[in-house]
Amino acid sequence: MRVLLVDDDEPIVMSLKRGLVRYGYEVEWLATGAQALRAGPADVVLLDLGLPDLDGLDVCRSLRARSDVPIIVISARSELADRVAGLELGADDYISKPFGVREVIARIRAVMRRVNPEHGSDDAGHYGRVTVDRRAARVFLDGIEVPLTRKEYGLLAFLSQQPGALVTREQIMDAVWDANWFGSTKTLDVHVSVLRRKFAGALTISAVRGVGFRLVVDGAGS
Incomplete structure (x- = not known):
């Protein structure tokens, strides 16, 4: 499964990427919203809201307008308003930082089961x-x-x-x-x-x- 990880916080990215790869995921890391909007197809997108060039909510809106790829927001913004905005713009789930790799993987599997029951299973x-x-x-x-x-x-x-x-x-x-x-x-x-x-x-x-x-x-x- 190909994961598009969009986040400019390198220490968090490196830790999360290592964990995802250990669980068998293929991970492409992008640090800006512009790169995310130019990226190729992915099975799921992990999207930070605090990007250096574009607001992550705008990136989420643009990605959803062009594709039905599952989007999981991973952000330090834990306010209810941000959660609601992300979900209303098309995100499938929202995880607040800090988080553990296992939590992220569990959320990926849950989202994939919802959008494609065969793809998201543990079989x-x-x-x-x-x-x-x-x-x-x-x-x-x-x-x-x-x-x-x-x-x-x-x-x-x-x-x-x-x-x-x-x-x-x-x-x-x-x-x-x-x-x-x-x-x-x-x-x-x-x-x-x-x-x-x-x-x-x-x-x-x-x-x-x-x-x-x-x-x-x-x-x-x-």
Whole structure:
């Protein structure tokens, strides 16, 4: 999914962009309203109101006049009047700064479900070169299906729910194996090794000794 991020606050932009990319989004960053109005097609627009050249409300109005692309306003303006104005001009949602990446992602998914129920669902997740089709329990690398056992798929699907987040060994064992699993947890390390090999160069599963693992989409840094 292609996200157009229109905001001139670089520290916020860099943090948000990294988070979105980790979750499999393709992000184009633009710092001015004029650039946003010249930009190519996108699946969703994240639009700040405090832009250096144009008022974000005017940009929102212009974008809505030419396209039905979902627009989510992200702004430090938290007054009710600004919220109402943004929504009346065609924005689909309004998030006040400061915000967390997970909140933004949740809002994107909710908006996409409203405008296109098939597009906004969690059935398929895109993580760089990897696609996890949760409905069919299948995983693709560069469009080609990667054969996985049931546990390998379960492990990857669980880790990919929160890319970049540290997940404990206990959480993984409870979710992928069973809360009543009495075997050795070494089986987890074996499955992690297999996934590392199968997705080398596309996904990295890093270990935090004595704690757990985190999944990172390779090339997701900005």
